[in-house]
Amino acid sequence: MTENKDITGEIHCVGSNGLDDEYYMKKAIELAHKAAGFNEVPIGCVIVCNGEIIGRGYNMRNSEKNALAHAEIMAINEANEAVGDWRLEGATTYVTLEPCPMCAGAILQARISRIVIGAMNKKSGSVGTIVNLLNNDEFNHQVDITYDVCADECATLLSDFFRKLRGK
Numbered sequence: 001m002t003e004n005k006d007i008t009g010e011i012h013c014v015g016s017n018g019l020d021d022e023y024y025m026k027k028a029i030e031l032a033h034k035a036a037g038f039n040e041v042p043i044g045c046v047i048v049c050n051g052e053i054i055g056r057g058y059n060m061r062n063s064e065k066n067a068l069a070h071a072e073i074m075a076i077n078e079a080n081e082a083v084g085d086w087r088l089e090g091a092t093t094y095v096t097l098e099p100c101p102m103c104a105g106a107i108l109q110a111r112i113s114r115i116v117i118g119a120m121n122k123k124s125g126s127v128g129t130i131v132n133l134l135n136n137d138e139f140n141h142q143v144d145i146t147y148d149v150c151a152d153e154c155a156t157l158l159s160d161f162f163r164k165l166r167g168k
């Protein structure tokens with residue numbers, strides 16, 4: 001069970017407690033499918049606060065011709081707007097693929113309390129595979145990490161996408 005501590009004493013929102021991890025990961029997977037519909041690498045992300053999804057994102061890097069258009073960045077943008085604050089303390093992020101350094105950095109900057117990860121990312125994973133930016137005591141914020149939620153489904157989504165791409 002995860003405790004959502006807020007060091008400022010202000011509770012902005014409370015993320016999920018782990019019991020609903022699969023439920024929210026499925027929502028992130030739905031968004032990943034949406035990305036695939038745009039011929040984008042299928043990666044999806046949701047941010048949960050008080051049982052509600054306050055941010056949604058999916059990879060749109062090619063469509064938007066924007067190196068920053070990753071699922072997590074889009075979800076953080078939406079969540080920041082939803083709460084009217086850059087801080088997302090207490091919130092939980094669900095992402096189908098282990099974040100890259102940029103997105104792990106953004107999660108840190110947004111003070112997100114917990115992350116739930118589907119598949120691991122051999123090429124740019126920055127939450128344990130290559131580095132772990134979210135669990136380093138030298139930074140001023142650490143994030144609780146849960147791995148391996150719907151991991152097979154998240155990985156299959158990606159491998160199916162790349163197989164189809166090669167087949168064309």
Ligand code: ZN
Binds near residue numbers: 070071072099100103
């Ligand atoms: Zn990223």
